[in-house]
Amino acid sequence: xxxxxxxxxxxxxxxxxxxxxxxxxxxxxxxxxxxxxxxxxxxxxxxxxxxxxxxxxxxxxxxxxxxxxxxxxxxxxxxxxxxxxxxxxxxxxxxxxxxxxxxxxxxxxxxxxxxxxxxxxxxxxxxxxxxxxxxxxxxxxxxx
Numbered sequence: 692x693x694x695x696x697x698x699x700x701x702x703x704x705x706x707x708x709x710x711x712x713x714x715x716x717x718x719x720x721x722x723x724x725x726x727x728x729x730x731x732x733x734x735x736x737x738x739x740x741x742x743x744x745x746x747x748x749x750x751x752x753x754x755x756x757x758x759x760x761x762x763x764x765x766x767x768x769x770x771x772x773x774x775x776x777x778x779x780x781x782x783x784x785x786x787x788x789x790x791x792x793x794x795x796x797x798x799x800x801x802x803x804x805x806x807x808x809x810x811x812x813x814x815x816x817x818x819x820x821x822x823x824x825x826x827x828x829x830x831x832x833x834x835x
Contacts, residue, residue, distance in 0.1 A: 699729035700797035704753070704824070715748040716741055723778070725751070730794040732763060732781040741765045741778045749780075755823020756796065758789040795820040803827065 704725040711722045716739060723737030733749075741747065745765045751758040762784035769777045800821040806814040807829060815822070815831035822830070 699731040699794060700801050701727045701729050702793065702797040702800055702821070704728050710753050712749060712751060712753070714739075717745050725753075726777070728793060729797055730782075730785070730790045732766070732779065735778050735780065736771065736775055737778070738775055739778075740770070740776050741768050743767060747780055753824065755820075756792070758793075759786045761785045761789065792820065796824075797821075800825070803829075 704727055711724055712735075714721050714723055714735070714737075721737060721739040721741075723735035723739070726734040726736055728734075728751075743765050747763045747765060749758075749761050749763065751761070761782055763780040763782045766779045766781045768779075771777055799819045803814050803819070803821065803825075807827070813831075814827075814829050819825070
């Protein structure tokens with residue numbers, strides 16, 4: 692059995708949104724799509740072949756997740772089809788409010804997945820941090 696090495700829960704983003712984000716990599720602007728995100732880092736897909744240890748600055752602005760500038764560094768890069776690259780990024784500077792919000796979104800998403808897998812019918816709740824980017828068929832439309 693493989694053990695999980697990550698410190699923080701992962702939040703699937705590409706499936707939910709798939710919107711490109713701007714990044715500054717060693718002073719140059721590039722775009723990528725967030726595949727998944729945690730409070731400690733992210734996996735992106737883009738056309739830039741980002742060298743390991745490169746400094747990356749990102750501001751996330753997607754639906755219910757808007758952060759201040761997050762600084763990170765490339766931990767690994769892997770070539771993919773069509774001249775694209777996946778890059779694992781570890782955050783080195785993140786505002787505590789953004790860290791807490793991302794962690795809560797990932798936790799709420801994971802809790803939802805567990806409830807769905809367990810056969811629970813009513814999985815949504817009004818204060819779910821993941822609600823704004825959720826596209827699960829069990830999502831409830833809360834009216835104000």
